[in-house]
Amino acid sequence: MTKNRKILIAAILLTGLCSVSLAAVLLFNSPIFKPAEKSPTPVVISTIQTELNLSNLKITRTPFAGKRSIPFQSVVLITALYYENGSLQEGWTGSGTFITKDGLILTNAHVVLSDENFKVDMLTIAPTVSADEKPQPSYIAKVVQADASLDLAILKIASDLNGNPVDPKTLNFPAVKLGDSDSLTLGDKLTILGYPGIGGDTITLTSGEVAGFTGETGIGNRAFIKTSATIAGGNSGGLAANDAGELVGIPTQLGSGSDTGIVDCRNLADTNGDGVIDENDTCIPTGGFINSLRPVNLARPLIEAAKRGEVNILSDSEAPSKEESPDSGGVLYTDDFSTTNTGWTVQNDTDGYVGYGDRNYIIQVTSPQMILSGTSGYEAANVVIDVSVQVIQGTGKGDFGLICRQQSDGSNYAFEIREDGYASIWKNNSGTISPLVDWKYFPEVQQNSIKRLTAACVGRQLGLGIDGKMLISTSDSDFSTGDTGLIAGTWDIAGLTVAFDDFQIRSPK
Structure with missing residues (x-):
């Protein structure tokens, strides 16, 4: 799947929400706008079948408390x-x-x-x-x-x-x-x-x-x-x-x-x-x-x-991890990409290549400001996903990682790290990208080596880990189930190639 980052990263215009207050009506009826009360005169409302005597009703009015203190x-x-x-x-x-x-x-x-x-x-x-x-x-x-x-x-x-x-x-x-x-x-x-x-x-x-x-x-x-x-x-x-x-x-x-x-x-x-x-x-x-x-x-x-x-x-990079990567139960799905007919997305166009290659799953992005992804076809709700990843050709700022709960229109949750040491969790909702956890720096992410990425999608809880250590987490409830897969993208410089291997989906304990 191809997404144009320039379009997706466009800022969301804000809209204000207006509300209509009944305070004026309540204030008009409050004691400060009324003379000393006298005994009420009974008022009888008649209908064909019933009569209601309003003098028998008791109304408790909240006393006027004066102005709020506004510091x-x-x-x-x-x-x-x-x-x-x-x-x-x-x-x-x-x-x-x-x-x-x-x-x-x-x-x-x-x-x-x-x-x-x-x-x-x-x-x-x-x-x-x-x-x-x-x-x-x-x-x-x-x-x-x-x-x-x-x-x-x-x-x-x-x-x-x-x-x-x-x-x-x-x-x-x-x-x-x-x-x-x-x-x-x-x-x-x-x-x-x-x-x-x-x-x-x-x-x-x-x-x-x-x-x-x-x-x-x-x-x-x-x-x-x-x-x-x-x-x-x-x-x-x-x-x-x-x-x-x-x-x-x-x-x-x-x-x-x-x-x-x-x-x-x-x-x-x-x-x-x-x-x-x-x-x-x-x-x-x-x-x-x-x-x-x-x-x-x-x-x-x-x-x-x-x-x-x-x-x-x-700071973020010094903050202690609240927890290790989430425990998981049995293996639900696994793919080492040794064969090329396991149902993953295959795509080849002017923006790059997504598909099998040399016993790996390859995402090659040849256009700047572009995000490419591929899905496994395995749909799940609550899962822990792992994959080994290595940058074959870098750009200095390329990003790559895992996706979960992908919808038919391409909406999903993405869990990514970047070549320069940053990590993020973001949401694509019908083509509009919004960060759930904005890019944060971690020294261990920047190390140039094969890494084992983990994404947890359990209920509302979303987490991203690397080599068994949880880095960032957040919560969101827009998507409850969907497809799983891999993702990579470029910024101003094109030419990113990432190899993924040993993809695994496990059930959370």
Whole structure:
């Protein structure tokens, strides 16, 4: 199967969801708009057969509680900068929250740590002064605590924009009070504050409710708080407050009704029409809407360590594996490709070759920005898939791996590693690609040797491992069963050839 990467990687335009509120009606009926109540006059509604005396009905009205506490001045705009040709360029933006008066800021790790494209050289902080004013960068901050596996980080104000050190004792930022995320229940009100990168340059507020909770291996049943609030990318790292104005969650994860990967405002489209996607293009939000919050209680150990003056930055490649590759049961299907009539896809055209070759299964991609795949014809729901893989001819950035639950229209889950040491899990939904786990660097992936890849598709849980070690995992429920297979693709440089061998499908224990 051929897919054009340029088309598939196109950013998903965001659409807002509008809701109609009945608050005005309720407020009109509330006691503050009514004179002192008198004894009700009975009202009789007559029909041909019945009578209903409304004076006998008792209505309990929720007392008017006044305005919510909205700690918007605790929120900051974070800008990640990198050096190019001796000058600082903007990489991306995110949000954060002052949690101490002397300048500690809680945010997401992916907002402040380097990624595959940019090395973060400076982080600027723009405090919120007014709800109707664009915040101005005023300070430089440094990372003092980070845990990429939780996607949480703590920053500390270090200097002014000229590099002059700032004495923490002289600072008096409007720090937000921390709440107890374990006390949240379904239906609790949430206020979300941040800088989403769409809808203007000022702070943005959206409201919603606690819609549920999502568990994660090694963390527990409250790894994420699901919310009904609509939150655009760029709000990552911002503030989710309860009615008391206490911080209870950090906008972290996104999707459209399911848990997916992370989005932010980044340079991912040729907005200026010069034919190149680079720092000269407009930073745009991508992928969808954030729909999950990290509970603030997960950040408390990092916060306490930062208050003690400790520095500890745990990046993706350093993060300990939560588990080894999943245990599996009996073998369901195996193919060593020693014969050429086992039912796998065979395709040969101008974009490359997919099929049997020299007792292997070969994917050769001869066009740039192209993804090719082949399927086994073995359909399954819950499986663990293994394959040995070797790059015969590389491009420096070619990607390759496994697929599961492929649908008749080509939709599937893909589990890939890349020649330069990155790993990712992504979803192709009717031709639209969205990352479930964006590309993360692992030193063991970059080693030039034959590797044994493992993909786990068990219920909603999806995982990618290499040589018996789990690298990344996520969850999604769009596809429950489908075909299995192999995949490889190129970026700007064509000419990738990958050989696969000893393909095996096992049942999970």
